[in-house]
Amino acid sequence: MALRGTNQEFGRPYNRRIVLETIRVHGPITRADIARKVGLTIQTVSTIIRELEEQGFILARREEPRGRGSPASTFAIDPTGGFAIGLHVTPRGIEAALINLAGEVIGRDDRALPGVDADTAFTEIRTLVDGLSALQPDGRMLGVGMAMPGPFGVESMSFVGPTTLQGWKDVPVRDRLAAATGLPAFIEVDLAAAAHGERLYGLGSDFRDFYYLYFGVGLGGSMVHDGVALRGAWGNAGEIGHIPVVPGGDPCPCGNRGCLERYLSLEAYERRAKMIGEAAWLDEVAPILRSAVVTIENLFDPATIILGGLVPNNLLAKLIEAAEPLPNSIASRGNRRAKRLISSAGHDAVLRGAAAVAVSGVLSPRFGIMFTQSEDRADRDPIMRDAGKARAA
Structure with a gap:
């Protein structure tokens, strides 16, 4: 959704967030490009940028001259802001x-x-x-x-x-x-949250569309499309762990039987591997993981599936190895630039x-609307606190 500013009275907290979010997403970026993206005048953008610089949110950089005239300054988020x-x-x-x-x-x-x-x-x-x-x-x-x-x-x-x-x-x-x-x-x-973190800071930043398969205590997943995790009507999209995959299988607390996370999750691994050993567990769940991968690919057509979560990195690698070779799906293309199933290192x-x-x-315009009702409330906008001011007791 495009970020657009407002000329309404007391709209500065809203516009401040619009400009800051635009710099965060698109920086380094010039004043003129910000103004075009958000629909505000360059003068208004310049005033807001000056405030954000004074507050320590953004850094200005002037490019080296490459011809006649002075190059425009570009602005980017200050990591310590x-x-x-x-x-x-x-x-x-x-x-x-x-x-x-x-x-x-x-x-x-x-x-x-x-x-x-x-x-x-x-x-x-x-x-x-x-x-x-x-x-x-x-x-x-x-x-x-x-x-x-x-x-x-x-x-x-x-x-x-x-x-x-x-x-x-x-x-x-x-x-x-x-x-x-x-x-x-x-x-x-x-x-x-894991899919969001992967998109911003992990392997997901290399892909426009990917599926994050979250291997936590349970099992879940999220399709990220154009940089946005698809959430569903009530925000619960991604509960892939509760898809029944084994007819008449183990009972699940959700009320169904044979749910995916009863076999493929950290809880399932620790419960089952104690009984039969890790190698036997990998052999047991490999067909289930293959079916899950093919189902995800045929439903969402992701560029890749990123497997991550709370599982140790060496176990993730063993799971991917056990799942090979993957069955045929719409992802079986000759022009792929990434493997169909890859792992994300670390638990961050x-x-x-x-x-x-x-x-x-906090930086979203909708949060900023809370501070547009009066100048008194605008003064208490949390993103405009002094950098050294302690948080509320």
Whole structure:
């Protein structure tokens, strides 16, 4: 969706976000190009750019002269202009990371808390956020994003079973997160957060369209099209783990039998490999993974499928090796530039994606609308705080 500015009274917080998001997505970029993209005058854009430079959000660079006249300055995001906390809460515990605007992990911490309840989780989250924020005492903390297992709002499936946060039903998660941290709070399904992080900072940045297969405690996936993760009518698209693949198979907490994540997930691996060994488990799940890959390809036609998540890198490699050769599908093309199934190293995609959701949320024009009602409220716009100002107590 195109970002467009407004000439309405008190529209500066909105326009400020429009300009900043345009620089974040398209930078380095000139004033004139920004003005054309957002539909504002160069004078208005120049005023906003001056504010953003003073606030430390952006960096200006003048190109070397290549002919007559002076080249225009270009503007890009300053990685140290702001920070966000990414959180990942799973049935195993909590991971947290401090991320800058370039998606770099500045620091991380975690708590092993099997079956963590909400009260304990938010107490620990407060401690984690305090500790990570202290790594940048003069930094501007924009917000906190928390990734957690889905789906959301489905009575028979949400917070049900060993791959979810059992006992969290009816917990006002966003409100609790905001209260615990004193920061603008955003919630995302872990599979979508991982896909978002992969698109921005991982192998997904090389592809216009790809499918991220999230191998976490459970199993999920997200199709990223034109840089946007497809979310569905209620934001729960991607629960591929609950597709029945084995007729009359193992019972699943969702109420069906033979669901994919009962065989292919971290929970399934740890449960089954203990009984039969890793090699036997790989042989057992290889046909199931092949079927999943072909199904994804025939449904979404991605440039590639990126397999990532919480699984150790060596196990990801073994899974991909076990799945070869892949059956025929619409992805079986002679002009491919990427393999059909590749792995994403590291476990940072969820944390970086959760932090990016917070940054995008705070910088989004819709968030800025909250501060356009009066000059008094505009003065409290969180992205215009002094960089050294501490976050709310």
